[in-house]
Amino acid sequence: MALKRMDNVGIVVEDLAVAIDFFGELGLELEGRAMIEGEWAGRITGLGDQRVEIAMMRTPDGHSRLELSRFLMPNVVADHRNAPVNALGYLRVMFTVDDIDETLERLRMRGAQLVGDVVQYGDTYRLCYIRGPEGILLGLAQELS
Structure with missing residues (x-):
């Protein structure tokens, strides 16, 4: 089977601090915060030039994560x-797969469409977003090792 695990679920918010506090109270642990920007990020999302502040929240068992995102540029819709990937609310579910190209090929036969490009993030991942049935947004990640 090509599917390895679900990496994270992304939610776009207006107030990142309030969201971190809320999910912290729920029991998730703040794993880290970062600014995501640059040409590579815009190629994955299909948004072009973007600037996004993220916070990664981890479930207590360490198996699942919630990625909270606050888009600084472009504005949310x-x-x-x-x-698009900068809309408030539920965003997408990210799955790690063995082979991103093979997975895309299989999912295209079921109607999936690539949102932006498949891009490589450093020497750790190949990433892309796709739209599945009813426009559901999914992310695919292939670990490089």
């Missing part, structure tokens, strides 16, 4: 019917 509110309509989820055809929502």
